[in-house]
Amino acid sequence: MTHTKTDVAIIGAGPVGLFAVFECGMLGLKSHVFDALEEIGGQCTALYPEKPIYDIPGLPEIAAGGLIENLEKQAAAFNPVYHLGSPVEGLQEKDGRFILKTARGNTVDAGAVIIAAGAGAFGPNRPPIENIKDFEGTSVFYACRNKSQFKDCDVAIAGGGDSALDWAIALQPIAKSITIIHRRDKFRGAPDSVSKLQDLREKGLVKIETPYQLKDIRGSEGRIDHIDLADMDGNQKQIKADALLCFFGLSTSLGAISHWELELSKKELAVNPETCQTNRDGVYAIGDVATYPKKLKLILTGFAEAAQAAHDIYHRLNPDTPLHFEYSTTKGVPGSPA
Ligand SMILES: Cc1cc2nc3c(=O)[nH]c(=O)nc-3n(C[C@H](O)[C@H](O)[C@H](O)COP(=O)(O)OP(=O)(O)OC[C@H]3O[C@@H](n4cnc5c(N)ncnc54)[C@H](O)[C@@H]3O)c2cc1C
Numbered sequence: 001m002t003h004t005k006t007d008v009a010i011i012g013a014g015p016v017g018l019f020a021v022f023e024c025g026m027l028g029l030k031s032h033v034f035d036a037l038e039e040i041g042g043q044c045t046a047l048y049p050e051k052p053i054y055d056i057p058g059l060p061e062i063a064a065g066g067l068i069e070n071l072e073k074q075a076a077a078f079n080p081v082y083h084l085g086s087p088v089e090g091l092q093e094k095d096g097r098f099i100l101k102t103a104r105g106n107t108v109d110a111g112a113v114i115i116a117a118g119a120g121a122f123g124p125n126r127p128p129i130e131n132i133k134d135f136e137g138t139s140v141f142y143a144c145r146n147k148s149q150f151k152d153c154d155v156a157i158a159g160g161g162d163s164a165l166d167w168a169i170a171l172q173p174i175a176k177s178i179t180i181i182h183r184r185d186k187f188r189g190a191p192d193s194v195s196k197l198q199d200l201r202e203k204g205l206v207k208i209e210t211p212y213q214l215k216d217i218r219g220s221e222g223r224i225d226h227i228d229l230a231d232m233d234g235n236q237k238q239i240k241a242d243a244l245l246c247f248f249g250l251s252t253s254l255g256a257i258s259h260w261e262l263e264l265s266k267k268e269l270a271v272n273p274e275t276c277q278t279n280r281d282g283v284y285a286i287g288d289v290a291t292y293p294k295k296l297k298l299i300l301t302g303f304a305e306a307a308q309a310a311h312d313i314y315h316r317l318n319p320d321t322p323l324h325f326e327y328s329t330t331k332g333v334p335g336s337p338a
Contacts, residue, residue, distance in 0.1 A: 001105045004081070006032045007317055008310075009100050009110035011088050011257070014042020016287030016302030017116035018071040023310035024114075025078025026328065029317065032108050033080050034100070036087035036121035038145070041068035043288075046122055046250055057300060067299075077333045083108075087121045089256045091283075098282065112313040115262075115269060115278075115285040116302070120252040127158065127214045127246055138222030140244045144171070152176045154240050156227055158214055159247030165189035167245060169196050172205055179207040179239055181214060181229060209239065217244065254289075265291050275312040276305045282316060284309040 008024050010017045013035035021031045039045050041064075044053075049065035056062060062070075083102060090101030091113065100108050124142035126132055132140055144150070144167050155175045157168050160182035166189070172178050180197070187194050200206040209229055215236065216228040224244060230236045254267060263270040263279040268291035271277060276284045286309050287302035295301070314323050 001107075003107045003109070004032065005109045006030050006081070007111050008032075008114060008313060009034065009088075009098065009108050009112075010080075010114045010116055011100075012042060012116035012118055012287070012289070013037075013040040013082065013084070014116060014118050014287060015044055015067060015071055015299050016118075016306055017042070017114070018068070018075050019303045020114050020116055020286060020306040020310065021075035021078055021080040022071075023306045024313065025075070025080075026331065026333070027310055027314040027323065029310065029313060031078070031080045032083060032110065034083045034086050034088045034102060034108075036085070036123065038085045038143070040072060040082065040084070041065070042118050042122075044068050053299070055298065055300065077335055087255065091256075091260050093280075093282075096282070111282070111317045113283045114276075114306075114309055114313075115257060115283065115289055116287045116306075117254065117257060117285075118252070118288045120254040120257070120267075120289075122250045122252055124246065125248040125251050127248060129214055129217055131217060135217055135219065135222055135224055135244070139219070139224040139242060140217070140246065142246055144245060147171060147174060150175050150243055153242040155179070156181060156239060156241040156244045157247070158182070158244065160184060160187045160189070161247060161249070162189045162193065163247035164245075165193040165197055167247070168206055169193060169200065172200055177207065178205070179209055179241065181209045181212050181227075181239075183211050183213045183232075185210045207239075209237075212237070214244075214246075257289075273305075274308065276309040277312060284313065 007029040008031045010020050010031050010033045013033050024031050044064035052061045086102040088100050089103050092099045098110050098113050150171050151174045154177045156179045157164050158181045168178050168180050212229040212231050215230040219225040226238050227241050269278050269285035271285050271290045273292040276286050278285050286305035288297050
C-alpha cells in the first residue's frame with residue numbers, strides 16, 4: 001500500500017481526465033490520475049478505439065484510440081502518476097485537503113480533486129452465475145491481457161459480439177480447443193470475423209454452442225473443471241473447459257462517488273460552469289459526468305472545462321501568487337524550444 005501527496009487528484013483517465021493533466025501541468029500543478037480500468041482512454045478506448053472522430057478542433061479525422069495516444073503524449077510532459085485498475089472508493093477531507101482511497105487500499109493526499117468519471121467506473125457485465133467470483137482471475141476472465149496464459153488450454157468464450165469473435169480467432173492457434181457459447185444462432189460481430197469463425201468451425205478448429213447460455217461453473221479452488229450450459233427450452237449439456245472468457249459488454253456505475261455529498265442531477269454532478277466546481281469546495285467535475293444548463297456532452301466541451309477547473313484550482317492552491325495568464329506559444333511546455 002502506498003501514500004503519496006500531490007496537487008491534484010484526477011478521477012478518470014478518459015480523454016477529458018487526460019487533458020486535465022495537461023491543463024494543470026501548464027499551471028505548474030502535479031497530478032495523480034486514477035481509473036477503474038487497466039487502460040487509459042475511457043469510452044474512446046473501451047468502446048470505440050477504431051472509430052474515427054470528426055469534431056476534435058484542428059484534427060479533421062482521428063481514430064478514438066489515436067486521440068488517446070496523442071493526449072497521453074501531450075500529458076507526458078508533466079509526468080502524471082497513473083493508478084490504473086484502481087477505482088477510487090473513498091474521499092475524505094482533512095484540513096482543506098483531500099485523501100482519496102482506492103479499492104487496492106492505496107491513498108493519495110491532494111489539494112484538489114477533479115472528477116472526470118464519465119458515466120462512472122467501467123466494469124464487466126457478469127453472467128448471473130452465483131459462484132462466478134470464486135473463479136475470477138484464476139480461470140474466469142473478462143478481458144485477455146496475455147494470450148500466452150491460454151496456451152494449450154480448453155478455452156470457452158461466452159458472447160456473440162466483436163470481442164468474443166476476435167478473441168476466439170486470436171486464441172485458436174495457441175489454445176488446445178476453443179468453444180464459443182452464444183444464446184442466439186446469429187453473431188453480432190463484423191461480417192469478416194463471422195465468416196472467419198464459420199471457416200474455423202468447418203475445419204473443426206472451433207466449436208460453436210448455440211443457442212446456449214452459461215448455467216453453472218463446476219470446479220474447485222478457482223479452477224474450472226467443466227461448464228454447464230442450458231438452452232431456452234431447458235435442454236442442458238456440459239463442456240470441458242480450463243478457462244472461461246466472458247464478453248457481455250461493460251456496465252458503468254458512479255459507485256462510491258454518489259456517496260460523497262455532491263449535488264447530483266440525473267446521475268450527473270452539478271457544477272458551476274464558470275469554474276466547474278461542485279457544491280463541495282475543492283472538488284471539481286468535468287467531462288460527461290459534469291452538468292449545468294445547456295451542457296453539450298462532447299469531448300471538446302470537456303477539454304474547455306478542464307482548462308476552467310485547472311485555473312480555479314491554481315487560485316485555490318496558490319492564494320498569494322497571482323496567475324499571469326500566458327499562451328502556450330509564449331510559455332512552451334517542458335522539453336519544448338519555446
Ligand atoms: C460510440 C461512441 C462514439 C462517440 N463519438 C463521439 C464524437 O464523435 N465526438 C465527441 O465529442 N464525443 C463522442 N462520444 C462521446 C465521448 O466519448 C465522451 O463524451 C467522452 O468519452 C467523455 O470523456 P470523459 O473523459 O468525460 O469520460 P469517459 O470517457 O467516460 O472516461 C471516464 C473514465 O472514468 C473512469 N472512472 C469512473 N469512475 C471512477 C472511479 N470511481 N474510480 C476510477 N475511475 C473511474 C471510468 O472507468 C472511465 O475510464 C462518443 C461516444 C461513443 C460511445
